[in-house]
Structure formats: C-alpha cells, structure tokens
Amino acid sequence: MGITHFLTIPFVIPGHIIPLIQFSNVLANHGCKVTFLNTEYNHKRMKKAVAATAQANNIDDHDKESSKMIRFVTLPDGLDPEDDRSDIGKVLGSMKKTMPCLLPKLIEDINALDSKNKISCILVTFNMSWILEVGHKLRIKCAALFPFSVAGSVSFQFIPKLIDDGIIDSDDKDFFNHIVEEMKTMELLAEWWLCNSTYDLEPGALSVSPRFLPIGPLTESDNNNKSSSFWQEDITCLEWLDQQQPQSVMYVSFGSLAVMESNQFKELALALDLIDKPFVWVVRPGNNGDKTNAFPNEFHGNKGKIVSWVPQRKILNHPSISCFVSHCGWNSTIEGIYGGVPFLCWPFFNDHFLDKSYICDVWKVGMELEKDENGFISKEEIRKKVEQLLGDEAIRERSSKLKEATRKNLGEGGQSSKNIEKFANWAK
Incomplete structure (x- = not known):
C-alpha cells in the first residue's frame, strides 16, 4: 500500500499560506507525502526571502525550503510580472481563469514521478474552492482548511439568511456573493472542514457547526522550513x-x-x-x-x-x-x-x-x-x-x-492530535 499523498494549495496571502505550510509539516510528520502548490510569483518571493535571511544571519540555507516529505511546485497566477498583486480580487480572478486548465496536467506529471504514491487528497484554503471542482472531476478526495476563527467561518454560512432577512444588501455586494458561492462549493466538494482552533477556544462556535474539525494550534512548523516568509527575517x-x-x-x-x-x-x-x-x-x-x-x-x-x-x-x-x-x-x-x-x-x-x-x-x-x-x-x-x-x-x-x-490539544491524547490522526487515516 502506498503513502498517502496530499496536494496542498493555499490562497495567495501569508494568512493562508502560513497555516497550510504548518499543517503540511504536521501531515509529513504523520508519514504522509505532501506536494505544496504555490504561484510562481509567491514561490520566487519566498525563496528570495529565505536566501536573504540566510545571508544576513550567516546561516546555511541549503535545501532549507523543504523537507524530505514536502515538495514545492508552482503554477502561474496569470498576471504579468509588473501587475499589482496587492489587488487581491484581481489576483483571484486571474488565478480562476488560468490555473484550472493547467492543474490536471500538473497532477498528471506529479503522479508520473511516483506512480505508487499518487495524489490521494487535495487540501485547499478558503477562496480556492474552484480547485476542488478540478479534484472532483479527477476523482480525488478533497478537504478544506479554514484559516480564520470557527466563529468567523460559521458566519459565512449565515450570509444567505442575512441577505434574505434584509440585514445585508446583496446588490453590488460582490464580496458577499463570492463568499456564498465559495461556501456552496465547499459544502458540496470538501469532505472535511479543518480549522486552526481548539474546543477550549471556541466551544460555542463549534457546537453551532459541528462540521468543523479543530486541529490547532498550528504553530509548530519545521524549523528548517522558512518558505512561508515573504520578507527577510531579522533573527x-x-x-x-x-x-x-x-x-x-x-x-x-x-x-x-x-x-x-x-x-x-x-x-x-x-x-x-x-x-x-x-x-x-x-x-x-x-x-x-x-x-x-x-x-x-x-x-x-x-x-x-x-x-x-x-x-x-x-x-x-x-x-x-x-x-x-x-x-x-x-x-x-x-x-x-x-x-x-x-x-x-x-x-x-x-x-x-x-x-x-x-x-x-x-x-x-x-x-x-x-x-x-x-x-x-x-x-x-x-x-x-x-x-x-x-x-x-x-x-x-x-x-x-x-x-x-x-x-494540551497537541499532546498525546489531546483532542487536536486525535482529530489530525482521524483525518490522516481517512485520507489513507
């Protein structure tokens, strides 16, 4: 039987990239193989930050951006090098046009490198649900990591009701409409909803939506893995x-x-x-x-x-x-x-x-x-x-x-540790 192989794909901002890299390290420590997909622009930016940090602090950065069980791959975001990537909506729109047609070939190439351990699960962060549609067509299991509090994530589920009740005006509210569509796709195609939280921190929100599985706190990343940093670090x-x-x-x-x-x-x-x-x-x-x-x-x-x-x-x-x-x-x-x-x-x-x-x-x-x-x-x-x-x-x-x-949630017998084990076993 092959090793469980995750393809992890974050949205393009550090607030999504950091927890997904942290969880990728957790999965690798559980014996899983992880391929982490970044945009070409962000990958270059992070590699530059890693090298600058190493040079400034006189440390060896040889192969520091990955570990044995994590491989980094890239796809273009569809924008030109000089385009303004601080416009998050523009970046998202470009990615949705560019990446879905390129992803199946990338998955095929990744699987060809190790045919015994093909990608068995695609894990994305919020804003990337359209990736799940690609995974569904390829008959690959799908899951999502919500990089917000459970309370914030749960509130997204109630946006249609708030619109129906007239509390939120849906006219010209592209932001709310995007979230509604995102949640619909997540509900259909993401079999697991993971969150960087714990029962101790958010018992009320987790009782409202038991679909969320707390796996936090995601803070302990591989010390050798600095690739989640966008800027040179002063140590x-x-x-x-x-x-x-x-x-x-x-x-x-x-x-x-x-x-x-x-x-x-x-x-x-x-x-x-x-x-x-x-x-x-x-x-x-x-x-x-x-x-x-x-x-x-x-x-x-x-x-x-x-x-x-x-x-x-x-x-x-x-x-x-x-x-x-x-x-x-x-x-x-x-x-x-x-x-x-x-x-x-x-x-x-x-x-x-x-x-x-x-x-x-x-x-x-x-x-x-x-x-x-x-x-x-x-x-x-x-x-x-x-x-x-x-x-x-x-x-x-x-x-x-x-x-x-x-x-305590991360210790032996801790609730988050049990949940991570449950998720990893499902992916197998």
Whole structure:
C-alpha cells in the first residue's frame, strides 16, 4: 500500500499560506507525502526571502525550503510580472481563469514521478474552492482548511439568511456573493472542514457547526522550513531579547497586510518613546515604504529594536516578552495564545474585530485601544492601556491558563492530535 499523498494549495496571502505550510509539516510528520502548490510569483518571493535571511544571519540555507516529505511546485497566477498583486480580487480572478486548465496536467506529471504514491487528497484554503471542482472531476478526495476563527467561518454560512432577512444588501455586494458561492462549493466538494482552533477556544462556535474539525494550534512548523516568509527575517532580535529582563519587552506587529496611515504611524512611534519600555517593533517593508510614513524627527526609539520581519512564533515564546500589540489576525492571535502573552488589540479590518472580541470579551486576555472621535489612537491612550495591561495580574494569569489548555490539544491524547490522526487515516 502506498503513502498517502496530499496536494496542498493555499490562497495567495501569508494568512493562508502560513497555516497550510504548518499543517503540511504536521501531515509529513504523520508519514504522509505532501506536494505544496504555490504561484510562481509567491514561490520566487519566498525563496528570495529565505536566501536573504540566510545571508544576513550567516546561516546555511541549503535545501532549507523543504523537507524530505514536502515538495514545492508552482503554477502561474496569470498576471504579468509588473501587475499589482496587492489587488487581491484581481489576483483571484486571474488565478480562476488560468490555473484550472493547467492543474490536471500538473497532477498528471506529479503522479508520473511516483506512480505508487499518487495524489490521494487535495487540501485547499478558503477562496480556492474552484480547485476542488478540478479534484472532483479527477476523482480525488478533497478537504478544506479554514484559516480564520470557527466563529468567523460559521458566519459565512449565515450570509444567505442575512441577505434574505434584509440585514445585508446583496446588490453590488460582490464580496458577499463570492463568499456564498465559495461556501456552496465547499459544502458540496470538501469532505472535511479543518480549522486552526481548539474546543477550549471556541466551544460555542463549534457546537453551532459541528462540521468543523479543530486541529490547532498550528504553530509548530519545521524549523528548517522558512518558505512561508515573504520578507527577510531579522533573527538578531532574538539575541537582543536574551539580554532583556523577563516580561519586560513589548512586541508590536500588525501582520502581513495592514497598512497604517502616516499620522497614526508617527503617533505610535511617539507612544513608544513615551512609554519608555524596551520594545520590538515590526515595520514591514511597504508599511511605511511610501515615505510619507517616515519616523517623526523627535522619535528616539533608543530602548527598542525596529525590524522589518521576524520569526514571530519564536518572539512570542521568548520569556522577555510582556505583551503583544496586535492587529488581531487569526494566525497572530493563535500564536499569541500559544505563547501565553497578553494582547493590546488594534484591529484594522475583516475578522480582526471578531478576534478582538474573543481576546477582550470572551477569553479576557487583552485590552482594546480606543479611538477618539476622529478615529485616531493617541499616544496617551497607548501609554495608558499598556500600563493598565501590564499591571493586570488577572489578565496575565488567564493568558497563562489559556496557553496551557490550548497546548494540551497537541499532546498525546489531546483532542487536536486525535482529530489530525482521524483525518490522516481517512485520507489513507
């Protein structure tokens, strides 16, 4: 009998790529073979980031982008090299036109390389349900990984009812119509709905839709596998953190997509000076790359480190970290919980606000930064909330308890471990 062979295909943004690579590593550790399909553009970008990280930090990157059981392959996204890929809708539309006709030949070529271990299951993230139609025609099993909270994913199922009830206006709402079609296809063709969550974190949402199978927290990826990074990582900050006092350093990062308005960016910089505590601040390339988001002249920043990108999981698990100033994306939320770090919430869009509600209102492991009447977060508000958060022992205690409860899911006999085993056995 051959080895179970997964073809894993994420949507093109880091928030989907990262958890699918993490789960691909989990499947490989369970003895499965995994072929990971990326767009040519993203694959080149990631390889460049891996090489730059290795060169900058004087480490050997030979064959670091893959492990024995994972092979990376690519297809074009249909856009020209100079096209703007920050327009996610444009990228998605181009992929849907280009990739379905190319995928069957790629699958044929992959199977020809190892005829005893042909692809037995296609696993995609949300927004890629049209890939499942190809798999269905080829009579390959299909499954989906939802890279959001279960609550956010469940809400998608209720969009038709919200439209029927007049709560959502479906006219000119391409976004909602896309989600409705996506969910219909997922319901028909994805036999398993996996989610990066646990029963401890979302018992209510999982009871509403028992079809979701929690396999989280997906944080432990292969240390040699850096190919989920879009930017060069600065690992010198880990050495710097080693020199700091326990629970003394603020970690400030807003993920891979959020962009901060120029005046707000400057206010945050001044807030970090005002707080006068050590910090690691991730200023992503492009986050202030338009030059209007320059650091203010009066900003000193001499108590912290400003970096372009970091290995976030390692940062959040470092004993010197005191809190996480976060946009509340789901991957960051899960990684912060896994590290037992209190949150200061600064949501930007989409599911960030739902995740913020979980953090502040349900789990009670963080506080929200409040905007003024102009939608602006002042340096005084940031300073005040940091002091409140770091002085709140109850929040720190709840963070620690939630960390332990969440991690137990991955241990021997843990619920997520059982679910992963169940899924892998089904694929066999």
